[in-house]
Amino acid sequence: MTGATATLLAVRDLVVEYPGRRRRGDGIRAVRGVSLDIAPAAILALVGESGSGKTSLARAILRLQPVAAGQILLQGEDLTTLNPQQLRAARRDIQAVFQDPMASLSPRRSVLQTLREPLDHFRIGDAGERGDRATAALETVGLDPSLRHRLPHELSGGQRQRVALARALVSEPRLIVADEPLSSLDLPSQGRIVELLLEVRDRTGIAFLFVSHDLAVVRRLADAVAVMYLGTLVETAPAGTLFAQPAHPYTRALLAASPVPDPRLPPPAILQGEPPSALTPTRGCVFHKRCSERMARCVTEQPPETRAGDREPAHRVRCLLWNS
Numbered sequence: 001m002t003g004a005t006a007t008l009l010a011v012r013d014l015v016v017e018y019p020g021r022r023r024r025g026d027g028i029r030a031v032r033g034v035s036l037d038i039a040p041a042a043i044l045a046l047v048g049e050s051g052s053g054k055t056s057l058a059r060a061i062l063r064l065q066p067v068a069a070g071q072i073l074l075q076g077e078d079l080t081t082l083n084p085q086q087l088r089a090a091r092r093d094i095q096a097v098f099q100d101p102m103a104s105l106s107p108r109r110s111v112l113q114t115l116r117e118p119l120d121h122f123r124i125g126d127a128g129e130r131g132d133r134a135t136a137a138l139e140t141v142g143l144d145p146s147l148r149h150r151l152p153h154e155l156s157g158g159q160r161q162r163v164a165l166a167r168a169l170v171s172e173p174r175l176i177v178a179d180e181p182l183s184s185l186d187l188p189s190q191g192r193i194v195e196l197l198l199e200v201r202d203r204t205g206i207a208f209l210f211v212s213h214d215l216a217v218v219r220r221l222a223d224a225v226a227v228m229y230l231g232t233l234v235e236t237a238p239a240g241t242l243f244a245q246p247a248h249p250y251t252r253a254l255l256a257a258s259p260v261p262d263p264r265l266p267p268p269a270i271l272q273g274e275p276p277s278a279l280t281p282t283r284g285c286v287f288h289k290r291c292s293e294r295m296a297r298c299v300t301e302q303p304p305e306t307r308a309g310d311r312e313p314a315h316r317v318r319c320l321l322w323n324s
Helices: 054-061 084-093 111-121 127-140 145-149 157-169 187-204 215-221 239-244 249-257
Strands: 009-018 028-038 043-047 069-074 094-097 175-179 207-211 224-229 232-238 305-307 316-318
Touching: 009 054, 028 054, 028 069, 028 232, 043 054, 043 187, 043 215, 054 175, 054 207, 084 094, 094 157, 111 127, 111 145, 111 157, 127 145, 127 157, 127 187, 157 175, 157 187, 187 207, 187 215, 215 239, 224 239, 224 249, 232 239, 232 249
Parallel strands: 043 207, 043 224, 094 175, 175 207
Antiparallel strands: 009 028, 009 069, 224 232, 232 316, 305 316
16 A cells, blocks of 8 residues: 555556447446555455456456556556557566466476576576576475476476466566465465465565455465455555454455354354346445445445545545445
């Protein structure tokens, strides 16, 4: 969020739409006017259920998905206005780590070839420097350089995800977008990658947009959290504030449904109801059909974004309960 610290990434009123198959106007609006900020060296977690629009937003920020409206400002430069050549140059500063490292790594390229690819693409250094940078990137993510000649299938899942992170780091970007990077890993591997991400952030000053549905991981990792529902950001806050004082009913429902590894505590609650289809326009608050606290006006009025309290950085919520 917004504060005294300079903004690295500013997303403003972003809209992402997928065209319909049968007739004009039957498309899906996956992201509905989203705005968010990420400061240098900050980790912003983007959370929500499957189908909430998290991946569509992440892909749009990476410019892998067309944008229907809005701005994506990386250090003040609007990525939505760049031509292909300008966008190619800008991508050095914004890299990605995807969910499945086995799918995102070429099965025919060794670890060294994988790490050299972005250096060749951006023409960074000469041949000797590129080899040195690739080796240094492996060491940064805690992998032995002796693995550099192995193929992806010769590595464990955790090792593959570390290679994917090393590939994102090797060009020295300012921002990494990580889309569910831990979901394919076992719990011990997840814990090691979380510690690695924090260490990399502290050592390099790289910022992260961390897309996840796992609130336990988010609690350990994030500086701030943005909660997304049906393409809309319903709450954004510093992580400590959001976990201690969630303002939106959907956020509270997510936290109540999050598993807690303590048998002495009651089992997690079940979030009732199914999310409405993005194919069907929703009047009023996007969450009103599942909200146990809804008022009559929630069905017809779209809530504006409101500050929840006076603390800085700002805690913002999109809920009529804060305007009633």
